[in-house]
Amino acid sequence: MGKGLFSAKSIQNQLFWSTFMSVLAVVSYAQEVINTNTHRLEQVADGVYFATGTGDIYTMSNALIIERDEDIVIVDSHITPAAGRALLDSIRIVSDKPVTTMINSHFHYDHSNGTPAFGEGLEIIGHQVTYDKLTGDPENEHTYQSSLRRFDSTVARLENELSNVTDSDERRQIQNQLDYWKRHVEAQSEIVFTPPTQTLRDKMTLYRGGREIQLHYFGRAHTGGDLAIYLPDEKIVFTGDMMLGGISYMGDGYVTEWADTLQGLKGLDIELILPGHGPRITDIERISFVQAYYTDLTEEIRRLKDLGYSAEEASARADLRQHEQTLGVRQLGANLEAVQRMYDIWDGLIQ
Ligand SMILES: [Zn+2]
Structure with missing residues (x-):
């Protein structure tokens, strides 16, 4: 399902487009979208890409790619190592710099289980709570367990539908969906929970490579350790799941504290919110609604x-x-x- 403008098929084409796009970006800053085989990379600032899955592989969550002078920092890694590898392949279309650093917005499986795809020497930065969760008993976290049941029941439902449908077009459609979800379930067998190598409790700032990246903890919200990843020069914040366009999953949340935590987020000078799921948010007022x-x-x-x-x-x-x-x-x-x-x-x- 290569969608949209530039579903370049060969690597050469992709490199051509990436060069072409970066030239374009100079004149038409923060407007470009690059579609790879698995991702939509939205250039939200010079060298900063908001990555969302386009459906060829199940990614579930969004990621952020931040290019520095010598390397690349990414925020969140998707749901499986296979999805993480697809993200890395997509990154290769826009940059050949090494991915040295991963920031975990929070501990949830769908944001952190792709991490092993980025290699052994990776620096992984997360909140202390994220570390505690990923070194605790992540396999038996109820949110992870319920996701496994959900994917299994999706496969069972589609198998059942397939056995009840005779129309060949419909069968093909269901078969495609079934193959997609089976691939995902299979990809889960490769999961190795990978905790941060470096933690923070309140705030950390990375200054390397001509880019200031601030990591803020404003309090408990969607989990006990949500980070807002803030680029002050670009006025962009990646909020993970503490701030989505609508209501977030609350199964590990602290609803009574959530509004106060979002008050902290409002203290940042922001023009663009990039959530852990769903499209970019330009209407900053949405924080108040949520x-x-x-x-x-x-x-x-x-x-x-x-x-x-x-x-x-x-x-x-x-x-x-x-x-x-x-x-x-x-x-x-x-x-x-x-x-x-x-x-x-x-x-x-x-x-
Ligand atoms: Zn989450």
Whole structure:
């Protein structure tokens, strides 16, 4: 599924296009998109590319490529070593510099399990919590385990659909999807959880190679150790999953603290937000929309808990529909996993 403008097939073509694109970039700064066989690389500043998967291989999360004078720093590595290798292949289309440094936005499997693809000598920087999670029992983290079940059930569902469909076009379509998900499930067998080699708790700044890269921890949000990766000169921030265009997965989150953490993010001078999933965000005001949701969710669930409702009941009754305009919340209710976790935190079962 090579999409769009430049689905160059041969390496030579790709090199031609990459040279051509970098010339173009001088005149038309921060506008270019390069489509490789597996990725869409959006040039968001000179030498900075926002990488999103285009569907040939399952990547699940976004990544950021930051070129320095002598080397390349990337933020996040996708979901499997195979997806990480595809990212590396895509990087090779825009630069032949070595990838020396990986920054983990957080510990989740879909952002960090591609790391081994970038070789042994890699410097991996992450929050202390990310280190603790990836050296703890990452294989049995509930979020990772539920993803394995989800992919298995996707394969089972497609196998079932295939056995019930007779139309040849439809069969071909389902078979393609099935092959895609089977490839992903197979790719999981190669996973080796790879922790940071260097950690921080609050802030770190990298100055090497003509580029300032700031790593900020503003507090707990999507996990206990989310980093915002900030390029002050470019006014760009990569937020991992602490700030998406909408509501993030809350299964490892700290909903009651999330809005405060996003307040820290608002303290940065930013013109562009690059989230861990979904497209770039130019409307910086979205931070306030998302912040308001977590604040209201906290208040609403607290109110229902105080009335004596169970987590299940609170999850069904919570009314957050005032966020329909900004976040598309049309249905009554809130995510049960998130609500249960809020209860557990309030009840002192989770620290
Ligand atoms: Zn995540």
